Amino acid sequence: MATTDKRDPRVVRTHNDVPAVALRLLLDEGWEAVTPVRVATEAGYSRATIYTHWPERIDLLRDAFAQFSEMPHHEASGDAELDLRGELASFSRAMVEHRLDRALATLAERTQTNPEIAPIRNTFVADGERPMRHTLRALAEDPAAEAALLMLTGMVTHSVLMHGTPPSDEVLDAAVDIVMRGLAQRD
Incomplete structure (x- = not known):
């Protein structure tokens, strides 16, 4: 029996978009570019959304690097x-x-x-x-x-x-x- 993802599609999209933007910033501009404010701006999300899902910068960085697990x-x-x-x-x-x-x-x-x-x-x-x-x-x-x-x-x-x-x-x-x-x- 197949299970379905019951998360809100907006949350799923946010958890896909934001780490991808964080990783792009990290690779293009370096460590210091990956800030919640900068990622929010680049990803088109509010700072409140970023801080809700990634309360600490380290959380954002962890999920950015996790993008490589799909290589x-x-x-x-x-x-x-x-x-x-x-x-x-x-x-x-x-x-x-x-x-x-x-x-x-x-x-x-x-x-x-x-x-x-x-x-x-x-x-x-x-x-x-x-x-x-x-x-x-x-x-x-x-x-x-x-x-x-x-x-x-x-x-x-x-x-x-x-x-x-x-x-x-x-x-x-x-x-x-x-x-x-x-x-x-x-x-």
Whole structure:
């Protein structure tokens, strides 16, 4: 039996519109642009509406970052090598197309000076890593699975943040080959 969303359609629309505007402001103009007053103005809602649904700025930021949870991931096939390559390619594309690089850099910077951002970062990272972590844990136990995850995601992050471009498909393939060979040698 299908369930229906019984929330007021206006509330649903508000909860879709406002975080999307907050995220756009964050990525376009930076952390300081995401204020309840600015988001209200940009989204076309009253300040009272914003404060009713997001009483604290941190609530607004949390929901802005939650927009990334809907980013596409590689659909798992059950073939670990194929799934790692697919997920790395998805991650690489997201760094550029969804401006994930900017979001990650912002979270890394802000968490250093504001511990209340850590739960947002932790949820954000856990959601993003989940598919690859699942694949790697089927191949190896920690700490090997954790090391492989950090190596693979780290090389994408490094390439985009430090070189301004995602790694090529050939580099992604080589990284997966190296990790797969390394994990196979551990058995």
